[in-house]
Amino acid sequence: xxxxxxxxxxxxxxxxxxxxxxxxxxxxxxxxxxxxxxxxxxxxxxxxxxxxxxxxxxxxxxxxxxxxxxxxxxxxxxxxxxxxxxxxxxxxxxxxxxxxxxxxxxxxxxxxxxxxxxxxxxxxxxxxxxxxxxxxxxxxxxxxxxxxxxxxxxxxxxxxxxxxxxxxxxxxxxxxxxxxxxxxxxxxxxxxxxxxxxxxxxxxxxxxxxxxxxxxxxxxxxxxxxxxxxxxxxxxxxxxxxxxx
Amino acid sequence: xxxxxxxxxxxxxxxxxxxxxxxxxxxxxxxxxxxxxxxxxxxxxxxxxxxxxxxxxxxxxxxxxxxxxxxxxxxx
Numbered sequence: 301x302x303x304x305x306x307x308x309x310x311x312x313x314x315x316x317x318x319x320x321x322x323x324x325x326x327x328x329x330x331x332x333x334x335x336x337x338x339x340x341x342x343x344x345x346x347x348x349x350x351x352x353x354x355x356x357x358x359x360x361x362x363x364x365x366x367x368x369x370x371x372x373x374x375x376x377x378x379x380x381x382x383x384x385x386x387x388x389x390x391x392x393x394x395x396x397x398x399x400x401x402x403x404x405x406x407x408x409x410x411x412x413x414x415x416x417x418x419x420x421x422x423x424x425x426x427x428x429x430x431x432x433x434x435x436x437x438x439x440x441x442x443x444x445x446x447x448x449x450x451x452x453x454x455x456x457x458x459x460x461x462x463x464x465x466x467x468x469x470x471x472x473x474x475x476x477x478x479x480x481x482x483x484x485x486x487x488x489x490x491x492x493x494x495x496x497x498x499x500x501x502x503x504x505x506x507x508x509x510x511x512x513x514x515x516x517x518x519x520x521x522x523x524x525x526x527x528x529x530x531x532x533x534x535x536x537x538x539x540x541x542x543x544x545x
Numbered sequence: 546x547x548x549x550x551x552x553x554x555x556x557x558x559x560x561x562x563x564x565x566x567x568x569x570x571x572x573x574x575x576x577x578x579x580x581x582x583x584x585x586x587x588x589x590x591x592x593x594x595x596x597x598x599x600x601x602x603x604x605x606x607x608x609x610x611x612x613x614x615x616x617x618x619x620x621x
């Protein structure tokens with residue numbers, strides 16, 4: 301049975317969607333959570349949904365490393381960290397510019413790298429701990445209009461592998477997960493770009509339909525728990541069979 | 546904003562279509578070149594040129610380029 305009893309777990313992007321569900325499920329398995337998000341109201345909603353007590357929240361915009369100071373100085377070492385914060389932007393390559401490239405990478409890649417670096421440097425990762433990076437199935441595909449999102453997620457998966465090597469001697473594991481389309485506010489927003497009709501057509505490409513946040517959360521619980529103690533450097537696809545087609 | 550400038554901006558996102566075919570009454574969906582990438586380009590162009598967030602449903606509910614132009618004008 302998977303348990304996270306008394307594990308100290310940090311989750312970024314926990315205001316909504318997959319991140320919120322990861323925090324909720326982890327708390328139900330006994331973890332003490334520190335959750336990070338940009339929206340205080342939504343973050344407090346997540347906090348109210350957590351089982352047990354002793355959880356902490358930090359309202360931080362991770363795209364600026366200067367905002368990490370209080371989190372780093374007030375934290376005790378973590379058994380697990382889920383790097384989940386991310387944004388999606390649909391833009392054909394022809395319309396890219398330096399600002400757009402930087403803003404997507406700042407959130408989806410740079411902020412996660414900087415946070416992991418600060419946690420390491422300040423000895424805030426426990427031996428035997430587990431780091432999980434939330435990537436995307438699109439990092440392995442070539443869906444038109446997703447160049448920067450896809451590139452930033454592919455970079456994250458690649459980073460996770462190198463980090464897995466560097467942390468292996470301390471017994472700290474590092475893996476990424478690549479989900480297919482999950483029904484969240486973020487994909488709802490995408491629906492406004494793609495149109496509801498097209499999103500429904502796209503769902504037909506998923507043998508098991510679109511995923512729910514708890515589907516990804518379940519896989520991440522496995523990675524955070526000691527049951528997966530021999531797994532590191534992997535990128536796990538969870539996509540309802542999408543890539544079978 | 547001006548319809549002729551909009552039509553020129555739209556013609557600019559196309560690669561294979563004769564600019565003469567790009568008129569106010571053109572049914573953009575019937576253009577050989579029309580696909581999801583051109584739709585995304587149209588959304589990006591509206592954002593870049595007019596600071597307007599066009600949605601997929603705006604495009605779905607439109608037939609002619611003039612319909613798109615009117616939506617952008619109303620949102621600008």
